[in-house]
Amino acid sequence: MLHAHDAEPVAEWFAAEHDWDLVARDTTDPDRGVEYEAVWVTEGPVTFHFREDHVLNEGYVYLAGRDTARVARHEADLTASLDIWSRQALLSGVARHDGGPERGRAILRAGLGAPQEFDPEFYDLITRAMRADEPVMRAIGMRACAYSPVAEYRPVLEGIARNDDEPENRDLARATLRAFDEFEVGS
Structure with a gap:
């Protein structure tokens, strides 16, 4: 980025x-x-x-x-x-914001800049968002995982698709899983 x-x-x-x-x-x-x-x-x-x-x-x-x-x-x-976002800047950018839109943007940016293979630090950051108390943050986490899809996200997405309190989040999780299937991510 x-x-x-x-x-x-x-x-x-x-x-x-x-x-x-x-x-x-x-x-x-x-x-x-x-x-x-x-x-x-x-x-x-x-x-x-x-x-x-x-x-x-x-x-x-x-x-x-x-x-x-x-x-x-x-x-x-x-x-x-080129002046690109470093790995450390992407990860620490999320930590600088406690909440709100800037934290959401930082999580999305981290997802977009994450490696295309499994990375435990990006995975932890994004799955924390996917498991957050706030429905909007869970949606942001799912969008972030879709930028750099890896099989390890599937169980979290499947849980959201089955159990999230918000129908929009269940639908987003199902759509993300369909995209994972289409691109054979973890299938």
Whole structure:
């Protein structure tokens, strides 16, 4: 995730510095769950993506491709060149807020910036939100886990889907589990 408030020009600058060609630009359609995205092709079978999350209204970048060595090389350059949220900043950002909207945003940001594989610190932070007393915080926790889905979230989601006091949260848990199923997360 990029720290910049206007993150797209930062991503465009990074792609231009590497002489990468823009190959796609999709507009936002939150009603269909489509985020704004721009994609550049690097040398070889790796693409560089910029997306703007429509819930947080914050931009993030990522690399995609099967050439893991090339992805790792570009990732090292990306993390050295761009002002991105560090792991520690994402985790400590939640601790700085006792409650309210800023805590919710920090949890969502942590979910978006979490590794795509199981990480016990991010898991603990997000599942604490999913088990919170406040219904809105439970919903935020479920949205955060959907950003970086790992199988370990399934039992918590299943419990919410069966037992949450709020019908909206039960529905959100079921929808999240369906998305996990679709992408074969922990199935």
